[in-house]
Amino acid sequence: MTGGPLTPDLRDALAGQISVGALREVSDAYLCEPRGTWQGSAGAVVAPRDTEEVAKVIRFARDHGVAVVPWGGGTGLVGGQTLPNAAPILLSLERMHAIRAVYPDENVLVAEAGAILADVQAAARDAGRLFPLSLASEGTARMGGLLATNAGGVNVLRYGNARELCLGLEAVLPDGSILHGLRRLRKDNTGYDLRNLLIGAEGTLGVITAASLRLFPQPGAEGTAMLVVDGPRAALSLLARAQAMGGVSAFELISGQGLRFLRDHALPVRQPFDDIPDWCVLVDLGLPEGGDPAGQLERLFEAGFEAGEVSDGVIAQSEAQRHELWAVRETIPEANKRTGAIASNDISLPLSEVPGFIEACGARLHAAAELRINCFGHLGDGNLHFNLFPPEGRSKAEYRDRAADLRRIVDDAVAERGGSFSAEHGVGRLKVEQMRRYGDPAKLAAMRAIKDALDPAGIMNPGAVLGD
Structure with missing residues (x-):
């Protein structure tokens, strides 16, 4: 079965069961994804105020066979947050944005699913800690969506994906029951790991409402360099050298084509090289207090130069220069979009x-x-x-x-x-056919069995990940 539309009569019935202010105006802000590839639909946009109200909405959808599409910040790029031509309940977590608790001594922060990533980073920073998940949409992306898609970003090399940064989840399952899994434990060997089942499921197995997140010590010293490399093979050798020295937080490969797009569209970034190279890498270090990232990057450049891997480079001498180098990398997607x-x-x-x-x-x-x-x-x-x-x-x-x-x-x-x-x-709706073509048959069968067991009515984000 697949969840159906929310009719006007059902919308009126739903409105009578939720709090004042939970029903939002249906607008393109909720229905369009960033690349314009998908245009969604909604019979109603509902923004619950707490987990119990989320459960109430899901129970209503289950009882009436209505499709539900969870919506975080709307920044997904594979159509997972858009369901065309079905008029579902679009369930926005935007009102559930609280940082519920911070435990600096435990390196744990508990945030609701509607918390914006930049706000989570700031709350960790205010507590003298680091939440390392970092990506271009961090000013609008919300934690529920980031976990539902197992988001990555620039610091996966050192800290892992969103999955590795989550200790526990609170979620509403497709039958409307609440999973009370906000554990702050590093070890909890008590059977099936429902946390990891929900992370990456893209809202097809339930709605994440809050998460216990891992924090880390803030680096005492940071450094950034952009180095011209002979090609991807040389970049890979240089990565090994950098990792042997320690402290690598990010290692980004950048082709000359991306830099030319930045130049062609006159985007407001300062490119470090007069002549655009064919390939370069952006290296970011985070070292303990007293570390010398600039000196370590100089040693990396010298070793790479002697090995014929590096021919030129710029090492940031200030925090402003670090931001300038990162701006080059982070503006490439905008140049792509304009092209x-x-x-x-x-x-x-x-x-x-x-x-x-x-x-x-x-x-x-x-x-x-x-x-x-x-x-x-x-x-x-x-x-x-x-x-x-x-x-x-x-x-x-x-x-x-x-x-x-x-x-x-x-x-x-x-x-x-x-x-x-x-x-x-993620897979969303954009890559369902690729999932069928390249996915392991045993894995796909197991995923379908899990979906059918947890969501027999097919109401949770129908069509995403596995298709209809």
């Missing part, structure tokens, strides 16, 4: 396969079509954003009929090397 991608690919590979993939897949694509490739991303954890663009003077609309075939070339090359077609954005 207009034929296909955007969020992929991951075993580290040793990255250089060979970039070379071989690029050759296949150029043999199939005239295009530009902007390859950038989190080299430290094998996650690349391998995006395809039309040549200068042509538009993505000219490639509309070829986009699926070009994406298939990328996905096949990823699968051949033991990688994943979805590294950190």
Whole structure:
């Protein structure tokens, strides 16, 4: 079964069971995802004030067979928060944004699902701690959605994905029962781990309402450098050198194409090199108090230069310069958006396969079509954003009929090397067909069995991850 629409009569009935202010105006702010790929629908937008009210909404949906789409900050890029043509209940967590508690001595923070990531980071910082999840949308993305998609970001290399940063969850299951799992324990060996089942499920198995999050000591000294490398293979060797020295928080691979897009659109970033290199890396260090990140980065540059891996570089000499270097990396997605991608690919590979993939897949694509490739991303954890663009003077609309075939070339090359077609954005609705094509049959069958057992009415985000 699949959850159906919320009719006007049912909307009126629902309104009589929820608090004043919970019913919101249905607007494009809730229905459009950032890339404009998906346009959702909603019979009603409901913003509960607490977990019990979330449970009340889910029980109503279960009893009347109405679809429910959980909505966090609306920043997802695979259509997981949009359900076209079904008029579901769109369940927004925006009113549940409290930081419930901070335990600095335990390195734990408890936040509601509607808490914005930047606010969680700030609460940790105010307590003298670090919450290390960091990504471009952190000013709008909310913790429930970040956990539901197992978000990654720039610090996965050192601290892990959202899954590794969560100790416990409070959630409402599809039958309307509340899972009281806000444990602050590092060890809890008591059977099935429902926390990890819900993380990454994209709202198909329930609604996350709060989480116990891991905190870390704040680095005593930080440093950033952008280094020109001979290519992806040299970048991988340099990563190994940097890790041997210790303290690496992020290691980002950036292609010259991304830097040219920044220049072409005159975006307000200061590029560190007069001549745009073919490849460079952004290295970020976090060291204990008394550490010398600038000196360590200098030693890394010298070792890489002697090995023929590095030819030029800039080491930040101030916090302002650190922000300038990071702004280059963080503005590349905006340059991509203005250029207009034929296909955007969020992929991951075993580290040793990255250089060979970039070379071989690029050759296949150029043999199939005239295009530009902007390859950038989190080299430290094998996650690349391998995006395809039309040549200068042509538009993505000219490639509309070829986009699926070009994406298939990328996905096949990823699968051949033991990688994943979805590294950190999730599956949503955009990648359901890829899930069917490349997913392990035993895994897919087990996922379907879990979905059917927990959500027999099919009301929770129908069509996401597994399809209809």
